[in-house]
Amino acid sequence: GQSLEQPSEVTAVEGAIVQINCTYQTSGFYGLSWYQQHDGGAPTFLSYNALDGLEETGRFSSFLSRSDSYGYLLLQELQMKDSASYFCAVKDNYQLIWGAGTKLIIKP
Amino acid sequence: EAQVTQNPRYLITVTGKKLTVTCSQNMNHEYMSWYRQDPGLGLRQIYYSMNVEVTDKGDVPEGYKVSRKEKRNFPLILESPSPNQTSLYFCASSFSGDSYEQYFGPGTRLTVT
Numbered sequence: 001g002q003s004l005e006q007p008s009e010v011t012a013v014e015g016a017i018v019q020i021n022c023t024y025q026t027s028g029f030y031g032l033s034w035y036q037q038h039d040g041g042a043p044t045f046l047s048y049n050a051l052d053g054l055e056e057t058g059r060f061s062s063f064l065s066r067s068d069s070y071g072y073l074l075l076q077e078l079q080m081k082d083s084a085s086y087f088c089a090v091k092d093n094y095q096l097i098w099g100a101g102t103k104l105i106i107k108p
Numbered sequence: 109e110a111q112v113t114q115n116p117r118y119l120i121t122v123t124g125k126k127l128t129v130t131c132s133q134n135m136n137h138e139y140m141s142w143y144r145q146d147p148g149l150g151l152r153q154i155y156y157s158m159n160v161e162v163t164d165k166g167d168v169p170e171g172y173k174v175s176r177k178e179k180r181n182f183p184l185i186l187e188s189p190s191p192n193q194t195s196l197y198f199c200a201s202s203f204s205g206d207s208y209e210q211y212f213g214p215g216t217r218l219t220v221t
Contacts, residue, residue, distance in 0.1 A: 004150075031208055042198060042212035043151070050208070087150060094139070094158065094205040095166060098150035 004099035022088035030091040112213035131199030140182040144195040189220040
């Protein structure tokens with residue numbers, strides 16, 4: 001079967017750094033995406049890794065290791081507005097296979 | 109403004125009463141998709157479309173139909189809704205099936221009683 005595992009909830013302090021891990025087991029793999037979803041909102045794209053290594057976009061970075069079927073999203077200098085759910089999703093040919101999401105709780 | 113729109117945003121209906129949720133995008137995207145989101149399960153793909161008149165089943169297509177007669181529109185049809193189809197539905201689009209970034213509509217919260 002196809003599955004993506006990520007922690008259900010992570011808590012961090014404003015201004016700190018947090019890492020959200022994702023492991024996957026899928027029949028095909030074209031890349032790993034990360035999406036952010038605020039309560040009541042729609043998912044919005046954050047980053048994508050097709051090859052191994054680190055991709056940096058401002059305060060957010062994403063890492064992929066295809067040999068380990070593992071990736072993570074790193075959020076730096078956390079702000080209260082980063083409180084949201086974060087989803088990893090594997091691109092398998094023309095489909096996106098989604099993890100169940102990680103709720104990020106930020107404390108002041 | 110580039111966007112994906114869905115209507116209605118909220119819908120309460122009864123079992124067996126046919127309904128259609130519309131989805132439209134103004135970005136000239138070839139690829140469109142429908143997802144349902146349930147607590148603890150993430151998003152699951154219902155159907156997707158690579159282009160006009162080309163549709164394919166996703167992971168949970170049972171009880172749903174779609175059509176793609178025009179590039180900009182991709183309606184989701186529930187011919188005989190059941191309570192287990194109560195969910196939050198998202199339409200999404202991307203430039204092509206090879207694109208890694210999808211743009212999502214605001215969502216439709218459906219309740220079937």
